[in-house]
Amino acid sequence: MNFPKDETGKVLFEMQKAGIDLTIMHTIVFFHLFETQEKAQAMAAHLAEIAPDIICDVHINEDPKAWDLDCAIKVIPLYDVIIAQEAQFEQIVTQFNGYTDGWGIEA
Template structure:
């Protein structure tokens, strides 16, 4: 399988190289960071309303001043699907004054 030479393509390539089967569904986790717990929780609450297929986990990150929101969804980890989800999360996270911090697959 060939992947584009951008960050998402590189991550998928490394996963495939590590032996992860990208032809089956996986739980993909998208990471977001916020200054306050309230901002992270507000986005989690919003996603629960509009996208019940997404599971959210709000927790403190290693840095006590940063709150993390991990958003999990089970999908085929195809390049185009990941790009669409990244763009979707990017739109939402800015509404709650946070920023995206990458993604990964639960292994």
């Protein structure tokens, strides 16, 4: 597979190089950071209403001192799918005064 030469493309390339089969379903976790637990929980509650298939986990991050909201979805990790999901999360997270902090794959 060929990937665009941006951050997402580089991550997918490295995953493929490491032997991860990118043609099958994986759990992809998208990371978001908030200043308060309430804002992280509010976004998690919002996602539970609009996208109940997304598994959300709110927890404290000591370095930096912030609240994490990890959002896990099962998808085939195609470049376009990940970019589209990141864009959707970006629109939502700003409504709750948070910001996106990348993504990863559950091993």
